[in-house]
Amino acid sequence: MANEIPDIVIGRLPIYLRELTRLAEEDQKTTTSSHELGKRLGISSAQIRKDLSHFGEFGKQGTGYHINYLIDQLRDILHLEQVWEVALVGAGYLGHALAHYDGFARHGFRITCIFDNDPEKVGEKMNELVVQDISEMPAILQTQNIDIAILVVPASAAQETADCLIQAGIKAILTYAPIHLEVPTDVHVSYSDPVVQLQRMTYYLSP
């Protein structure tokens, strides 16, 4: 069944989870509806109901969703009932920012190692972690049994570094390098490129 669910649906689940958590923590709410959730997220309530129906029956006509229950279910579906260890590759400005991002820890991700190939950066301390030489990466990743890497190296080094990560057993890569990565079908890649995001919006702006 899992294989049949479109990835675009999976991609919306973390957004539902984020908003539900906000409703519970900040607004102190205990129940919500697909209508309320949709209104807050700019997504139709029908879409939300359809997305969730792939995984079961979470709401009741009239009473809607129990927020904490739905949060638990989504966390279970997305495999967030554990802490995921993450390797950070690249200790430049962006690597530095990511190493200090407290959102990871709060949501079950923990950067446990940082690598760079620049001798001036190796040995530097970033948020309690010491930057390690990238040549030691394969051995360290294998002993630590890490599945996820965040790639913040220049475009010219991205494919080679990704290959190395994959060979060391990494199964999911969040990459900030502005280049498409070729990876085996069992490896998942998520791209973050601010230029691509800005260019998508300038289409709609008057030049």
Added chain:
Amino acid sequence: MANEIPDIVIGRLPIYLRELTRLAEEDQKTTTSSHELGKRLGISSAQIRKDLSHFGEFGKQGTGYHINYLIDQLRDILHLEQVWEVALVGAGYLGHALAHYDGFARHGFRITCIFDNDPEKVGEKMNELVVQDISEMPAILQTQNIDIAILVVPASAAQETADCLIQAGIKAILTYAPIHLEVPTDVHVSYSDPVVQLQRMTYYLSP
């Protein structure tokens, strides 16, 4: 016609542009095909032809696409024949990384002002720009006629800051704050949240 093209198609155009530029600059190629482009990007050639057909007839059966011509056309479609000035709001670690990101300048975006509300950051120099007090933001944005902002403030301040940007005439916001923004229909928002991106991938990983 422009209104009828799905946003998901628009979102792929910058990715085509990025790969075409790479083919021209690094591989020194002058022509390509939807097949080659698709293979490099993990997108079907039929999808690429269909996407581009929204905007005209760019390739020829047999010879494919002239890369530089297609680059020019895509730049024109995406309104990239000008330099877009960008306001950066938030001078924390990630703001710092974005202020120093050289990919913006290379692709026609120029951060021309940086704002923060922290008195310790105001006055600090970041890549030739001086961080200005956020209270001066509305006046500065209006005199500079800036359409695009990058938002890197905490989630708790994001909506209020976005409202302020929109009131000052901003039409496109790239936000790194982990919260959905409510904006008028003529304002475009693009989201970047590493936690959401990681959670989308953990779905596919064995816990």
